[in-house]
Amino acid sequence: MPIDINELRDYKGGDPTKWKSYNEKRFKSPEIVDQVVAKDAAWRELTQQKDKLRREVNVLQKTVIAPKKKAKEPCENEVAEMKAIQAQIKEIEAKIPLVAAERDKLLGGIGNLVDPEVPISKEEEEDNLVVKLNPEPEGITLPQSQGTISYELPESKPLTHDDLLWRVGGFEPVRGQNVAGHRAYFLTNAGVLLNQALINYGIAFLRKRGYDILQPPYMMNKDVMASIAQLEDFDEQLYKVSGKTDDPNGATEKYLIATSEQPICGYHKDEWIEKSTLPKKYCGVSTCFRKEAGSSGKDIRGIFRVHQFDKIEQFCLTIDDFEVSSAMQKSMIQASEEFYKSLGFSYRVVCLVSGELNDAAVKKYDLEAWFPGQQAYRELVSCSNCTDYQARGVGTRCGGKQAQEKASYCHMLNGTLCATGRGICCLLETHQTEDGVKVPEVLIPYMGGMDFLPFVRGPQELSKGEKGKVKGKGSGKGGAK
Numbered sequence: 001m002p003i004d005i006n007e008l009r010d011y012k013g014g015d016p017t018k019w020k021s022y023n024e025k026r027f028k029s030p031e032i033v034d035q036v037v038a039k040d041a042a043w044r045e046l047t048q049q050k051d052k053l054r055r056e057v058n059v060l061q062k063t064v065i066a067p068k069k070k071a072k073e074p075c076e077n078e079v080a081e082m083k084a085i086q087a088q089i090k091e092i093e094a095k096i097p098l099v100a101a102e103r104d105k106l107l108g109g110i111g112n113l114v115d116p117e118v119p120i121s122k123e124e125e126e127d128n129l130v131v132k133l134n135p136e137p138e139g140i141t142l143p144q145s146q147g148t149i150s151y152e153l154p155e156s157k158p159l160t161h162d163d164l165l166w167r168v169g170g171f172e173p174v175r176g177q178n179v180a181g182h183r184a185y186f187l188t189n190a191g192v193l194l195n196q197a198l199i200n201y202g203i204a205f206l207r208k209r210g211y212d213i214l215q216p217p218y219m220m221n222k223d224v225m226a227s228i229a230q231l232e233d234f235d236e237q238l239y240k241v242s243g244k245t246d247d248p249n250g251a252t253e254k255y256l257i258a259t260s261e262q263p264i265c266g267y268h269k270d271e272w273i274e275k276s277t278l279p280k281k282y283c284g285v286s287t288c289f290r291k292e293a294g295s296s297g298k299d300i301r302g303i304f305r306v307h308q309f310d311k312i313e314q315f316c317l318t319i320d321d322f323e324v325s326s327a328m329q330k331s332m333i334q335a336s337e338e339f340y341k342s343l344g345f346s347y348r349v350v351c352l353v354s355g356e357l358n359d360a361a362v363k364k365y366d367l368e369a370w371f372p373g374q375q376a377y378r379e380l381v382s383c384s385n386c387t388d389y390q391a392r393g394v395g396t397r398c399g400g401k402q403a404q405e406k407a408s409y410c411h412m413l414n415g416t417l418c419a420t421g422r423g424i425c426c427l428l429e430t431h432q433t434e435d436g437v438k439v440p441e442v443l444i445p446y447m448g449g450m451d452f453l454p455f456v457r458g459p460q461e462l463s464k465g466e467k468g469k470v471k472g473k474g475s476g477k478g479g480a481k
Contacts, residue, residue: 002104002107002108002110002389002392002393003019003107003110003112003389003392004388004392005036005040005103005104005107007019008033008036008037008040008107009040016033016034016037019033019110020033020034022110022111022112022113022114023110023111025114025118025120025354026111026114026354026355026357026359027122027354027355028109028111032106032109032110033110035106036103036106036107036110039099039102039103039106040103042099042103043096043099043100043103046092046095046096046099047096049092050089050092050093050096053085053088053089053092054089056085057082057085057086057089060078060081060082060085061082064078065078065079065082109359110359111357111358111359111360112359112360112361112362112386112387112389113362113387114354114357114362114363115326115362115363115385117129117351117363118351118352118353118354118357118362118363119145119351119353119354120353120354121353121354121355122353122354122355122356123147123353123355124146124352124353124355124356125146125147126145126146126147127145127146127147127353128145128146128350128351128352128353128366129143129144129145129146129350129351130142130143130144130145130146130149130348130349130350131143131349131350131351131365132337132348132349133151133347133348133349134337134340134341134345134346134347134348135154135346137151137152139151143351146350153370153375154346154370154372155372156372156373156375157372157373157429157430157432158373158432159373159429159432160301160302160371160373160374160429161302161303161304161371161373161374161424161425161426161428161429162301162302162303162304162425162460163373163459163460164373164428164429164432164437165190165191165302165303165424165425165428166457166459166460167436167455167456167457167458167459167460168189168190168191168428168436168437168453168454168455168456169188169189169190169191169456169457170187170188170189170190170191170192170194170424170453171185171186171187171188171191171303172185172186172188173185173301173302173460182307183292183300183305183306183307184306184307184308185303185306187303190453191303191424193447193448193450194420194424194427194443194447194453195310195420195421195424196446197443197446197447198312198418198420198423198424198443198446199285199310199312199418199420200446201442201443201446202283202285202312202339202417202418203283203285203312205335205339205342205417206281206283206312206314206335206417207283209281209335210281211281211282211283211314212280212281212282212283213282213283213285214260214264214267214282214283214284214285214315215284215285215286216257216260216263216264216267216284216286217257217263218256218257218286218287218289219241219254219255219256219257220254220255220257220262220263220266221252221253221254222252222253222254222255223252224266224269224394225238225255225262227266227393227394228262228265228266228390228393228394229258229262230358230359230360233258234255236291237258237290237291237292238255238256238258238290238291239255239256239289239290239291240253240254240255240256241253241254241255241256256289257286257288257289258288258289258290259284259286259288259311259313259414260284260285260286260288260311260313260315261284261313261315261414263284263286264282264284264313264315264414265315265390265393265394265412266394267282268317268394268396268410269394269395269396270394270395270396271395271396271397272397272398272399272400273317273396273397273398273399273410274399274400275319275398275399278317278318278319278398278410279316279317279318279319279324279328280316280317281314281315281316282314282315282316283312283313283314283315283417284311284312284313284314284315285310285311285312285313286310286311286313287308287309287310287311288308288309288310288311288419289307289308290307291307292305292306292307302425303421303424303425304378304421304422304425306421309419309420309421309422310419310420310421311416311418311419311420312416312417312418312420313414313415313416313417314332314335314336314383314413314414314415314416314417315412315413315414315415316328316332316412316413316414317391317396317410317411317412317413318410318411318413319398319410319411320387320388320398320408320409320410320411321411322387322411324411325385325387325411325413326363326385328385328411328413329363329365329383329384329385329413329415332383332413332415333349333365333367333381333383333415335415335417336367336380336381336383336415336416336417337349337367339417339418340367340369340380340381342440342442343423343427343430343440343442343443344430344431344440345369345370345380345426345427345430346369346370346430347367347368347369347370347377347380348367348368348370348377349365349366349367349368350365350366350368351363351364351365352364352365352366358384359389360384360386360389360390361384361385361386362384362385362386362387363384363385364382364383364384365381365382365383365384365415366379366381366382366383367379367380367381367383368380369426369430370426370430371425371426371429371430372429372430372432373429373432374429378422378425378426379422380416380418380419380422380423380426381415381416381417382415382416383413383414383415383416384413384414384415385411385413386411386412386413386414387411387412388408388409388410388411388412389412390412391409391410391411391412392409396409396410396412397409397410398410427440435454435455436452436453436454436455437452437453438451438452438453439451439452439453
């Protein structure tokens with residue numbers, strides 16, 4: 001999913017220096033731009049050599065060999081010369097796709113442009129830009145850097161989501177781990193009801209806002225996934241599907257999806273979309289699968305960070321106009337805000353620093369909800385404008401095939417509406433009481449009229465490892481600090 005190579009060709013109006021600066025803002029090496037330009041020059045030189053030699057063959061054939069043959073004059077030397085040139089052409093033709101492939105591989109390592117609103121930093125805890133607070137404290141001017149803003153935090157409550165989900169009889173983590181290992185779980189009773197309620201409420205919520213509902217394949221061919229996902233995702237996030245399927249020779253490798261964004265990116269693969277039919281707004285409904293390879297030791301308890309979860313995703317396509325796609329991104333994050341306001345959550349919206357952007361995103365908003373039990377903001381939503389970066393990878397063009405205008409690519413945007421596991425966690429902490437959890441009013445119709453989830457058992461026992469940690473803390477000199 002690279003940028004347009006013409007953006008780096010100064011003879012076609014491109015500006016390599018500009019793209020170097022974007023890479024520097026992402027804290028990536030700008031030298032890759034020079035490497036692409038050099039490979040592109042080598043490709044162009046080979047192409048020009050091939051064209052020059054072809055012209056020489058044509059001239060030799062038309063002005064020397066053909067007349068001599070017609071006059072029945074000897075032309076063995078000229079024919080030998082022509083064959084030698086044709087051999088050179090074959091050698092060059094063999095090199096051209098190899099050099100093009102090397103260039104394009106390097107091109108894929110150049111990130112998208114960076115939106116002017118994005119803070120240029122690698123320090124997200126200090127420099128993420130807070131653009132919205134709910135509830136909004138008095139006397140606060142936004143936007144403001146996360147490290148400088150000061151206000152009274154929302155209320156805290158005694159229990160955390162893992163304890164609450166256990167007490168309402170909502171999950172069985174140990175039994176899940178016995179079956180499927182680390183971070184596995186069974187949802188039960190209240191947990192299942194909440195999960196399905198959030199899915200169905202999310203679908204209804206987006207349908208009212210003009211979204212078409214999609215339930216995508218949960219597996220993708222490797223070549224399609226590679227045109228969308230970054231290389232490191234294959235190691236850190238994606239599960240490879242192994243074993244014989246309907247492709248016994250293994251010619252087509254498959255991967256489980258980490259988000260419905262990935263298959264929906266390919267929904268219009270190699271299509272031309274008429275501008276008059278845009279924007280297109282999709283609500284993706286899927287189970288997601290993630291290795292969480294870089295998250296060892298994080299969020300071990302509960303269902304906040306797991307290998308398998310359900311998610312409602314927003315995915316939108318617009319015309320190839322940055323102002324239009326920027327406005328769509330604002331609309332998408334606004335929809336997420338309205339969703340969580342309706343659930344009674346406190347939250348903040350932050351514009352992420354440039355060092356946290358993936359290659360495709362020009363800007364990313366995160367909605368971080370307040371978890372009263374953990375007394376911390378945790379990410380529930382990530383909303384990105386990828387402009388035409390992903391569309392190039394899957395060949396989704398904008399406009400009619402027969403149009404005389406220059407071919408362009410759609411802009412693609414994605415944003416979480418609700419990853420249900422995390423939504424359940426925040427709901428439990430936010431609406432906990434002394435003897436159970438209140439169900440938000442908007443979810444009651446999707447819970448069969450149930451408005452309260454009583455505690456049905458006491459706190460969950462600590463695991464052996466957790467007991468050991470507690471014992472270790474208590475045995476040190478001076479006690480725990």
